[in-house]
Amino acid sequence: IVSTSIFDMYVKCGRLESARRVFDQTESKDLKSWTSAMSGYAMSGITREARELFDLMPERNVISWNAMLGGYVRAGEWDEALEFLALMRKEMEDIDNVTLVWILNVCSGVSDVQMGKQAHGFIYRHGYDTNVIVANALLDMYAKCGTFRSANNLFRQMSELRDEVSWNALLTGLARVGRSEQALSFFEGMQLETKPSKYTLATLLAGCANIPALNLGKATHGFLIRNGYDIDVVVRGAMVDMYSKCRCLDYAIQVFKEAATRDLILWNSIIRGCCRNGRSREVFELFMLMEDEGVKPDHVTFLGILHACIREGHVELGFKYFSSMSTKYLILPQVEHYDCMVELYCKYGCLHQLEEFLLLMPFDPTIQMLTRIHAACKSYRWEKLGAWAAKRINEWSSP
Numbered sequence: 001i002v003s004t005s006i007f008d009m010y011v012k013c014g015r016l017e018s019a020r021r022v023f024d025q026t027e028s029k030d031l032k033s034w035t036s037a038m039s040g041y042a043m044s045g046i047t048r049e050a051r052e053l054f055d056l057m058p059e060r061n062v063i064s065w066n067a068m069l070g071g072y073v074r075a076g077e078w079d080e081a082l083e084f085l086a087l088m089r090k091e092m093e094d095i096d097n098v099t100l101v102w103i104l105n106v107c108s109g110v111s112d113v114q115m116g117k118q119a120h121g122f123i124y125r126h127g128y129d130t131n132v133i134v135a136n137a138l139l140d141m142y143a144k145c146g147t148f149r150s151a152n153n154l155f156r157q158m159s160e161l162r163d164e165v166s167w168n169a170l171l172t173g174l175a176r177v178g179r180s181e182q183a184l185s186f187f188e189g190m191q192l193e194t195k196p197s198k199y200t201l202a203t204l205l206a207g208c209a210n211i212p213a214l215n216l217g218k219a220t221h222g223f224l225i226r227n228g229y230d231i232d233v234v235v236r237g238a239m240v241d242m243y244s245k246c247r248c249l250d251y252a253i254q255v256f257k258e259a260a261t262r263d264l265i266l267w268n269s270i271i272r273g274c275c276r277n278g279r280s281r282e283v284f285e286l287f288m289l290m291e292d293e294g295v296k297p298d299h300v301t302f303l304g305i306l307h308a309c310i311r312e313g314h315v316e317l318g319f320k321y322f323s324s325m326s327t328k329y330l331i332l333p334q335v336e337h338y339d340c341m342v343e344l345y346c347k348y349g350c351l352h353q354l355e356e357f358l359l360l361m362p363f364d365p366t367i368q369m370l371t372r373i374h375a376a377c378k379s380y381r382w383e384k385l386g387a388w389a390a391k392r393i394n395e396w397s398s399p
Contacts, residue, residue: 031057035064042071047080062094069102073109081106097131104137113145132158136165143173167193168200175207180216183207187219195227198235205238214246221255233259237266244273264295271304280308299331306340310347318344319353335366342369346376355385367396 019040034057041050054060054068065088072081085106092099100123107116120138128134135158142151148170155162155170167190174183187204190196196204201220208217221239224231231239236259243252256262256270267290274282287305290297302325309318322341325331338361345354354373358365365373370389377386 031059031061031064034058035061035067038064039067039071042067043074045071045075047071047075047077051080062092062096062099065092066096066098066102069099069106073102073105076109078106078109082110097128097134100128100134101137104134104141108141108144111145113142113147113150116141116145117150130161132161132163132166135161136163136169139166140169140173143169144176146173146177148174148179164194164197164200167196168203171200172203172207175204175211175213175216178211178213180208180211180213183213184216184219187216187223191223196223198229198232201229202235202238205235205242209238209242209245212242212246214248217242217246233261233263233266237263237269240266240269240273244269244276247277249273249277249279262293262295264298264301267295268298268300268304271301271308275304275307275311278311280311283308297329297331299325299334299337302331302333303336303340306337306344310340310344313348315344315348315350315353319357335363338363339366339369342372346372349376349380351376351380351382351385365392367393370396 019037034053038050038053038057041047041053050068050071054064057064069081069084069088072078072084085103088095088099100119103119104116107113107119116138119141123129123134123138129138135154139151139154139158142148142154151170151173155166158166167186171183171186171190174180174186183204187196201224204220205217208214208220217239224235229235236255239255240252243249243255252270252273256266259266267286271283271286274280274286283305287297287301290301302321305321306318309315309321318341322333322337325333325337341357342354342365345351345357354376370393374386374389374393377383377389
């Protein structure tokens with residue numbers, strides 16, 4: 001009992017190595033301890049170790065099967081999830097509503113509406129359609145697979161069952177595929193039946209940003225204001241991103257300035273928005289304000305800054321910002337940052353600086369970098385570096 005309690009404590013604290021040591025040292029392992037150990041790894045995204053424990057289990061129950069499948073779904077490991085589903089069909093005796101939700105998530109993840117329809121048939125035949133969690137997962141599957149006729153039919157059948165999650169699934173599904181007018185009409189109908197949460201509205205704004213759909217985004221913004229919602233930093237960030245992607249940067253800046261508090265995500269959203277809308281000069285001012293407010297930048301921030309340097313032709317300033325990542329902010333530059341610097345040097349013909357920069361790179365240039373270098377050398381007649389790039393490109397192309 002003591003070892004089980006210690007084991008559970010380690011799992012809940014995310015200390016899986018300590019939990020595994022306690023588990024391995026326990027002489028008498030019951031179904032609960034096996035399931036706890038396996039699900040601890042699965043929920044943490046460590047699916048390989050979880051599967052090893054699952055395969056070693058002397059017996060399993062529905063909770064064990066659900067935990068393993070859920071681990072694959074959370075990790076987005078769809079091939080493994082499909083293989084595991086085949087095993088479930090052969091060996092699993094009982095399923096419950098949680099099993100069905102995970103199965104429907106797999107259908108959504110691989111966009112297999114036919115498998116989803118088979119699951120729908122099973123759900124209907126066995127009476128699970130009266131479970132709102134299962135019904136919502138089914139609705140979400142149809143929406144994510146773009147099968148809106150089936151989604152609409154199911155939604156109407158759920159008139160006595162549906163909740164905010166039901167509305168959210170169909171609404172965001174419509175927004176995701178660009179059916180903005182239908183989504184706007186649907187949003188108006190939603191207001192007659194239930195009050196959308198901030199989560200629903202933030203998700204809808206994200207959908208508007210990806211289409212983009214300015215009218216629906218403005219309607220959502222107006223709804224938030226008219227109904228007195230507390231526009232927190234998450235919702236405000238979604239609004240800034242939506243207006244930026246809809247080419248309404250002035251609206252985005254206004255929303256940004258109205259924020260009582262501004263976190264890193266909000267700063268990154270407005271910096272990316274300025275780059276996206278051709279107003280790169282403002283990025284440098286924003287970065288100084290960000291520092292004045294004591295917000296520490298991250299790798300996303302510097303991607304925006306380096307893109308601004310590329311647009312404005314600030315070669316030396318770009319290298320200064322790139323160098324400051326590691327020297328001042330202790331941020332390790334990623335491939336994307338090196339790629340920005342290569343583009344900056346190539347675009348403005350600074351090929352001598354580029355040669356020195358390439359010597360400092362901790363990895364080989366990518367094919368995208370090499371192609372850009374070769375084109376720049378050809379334009380500026382920088383033969384030696386151009387020949388080197390051409391040779392490396394040929395090495396990439398050869399089997």
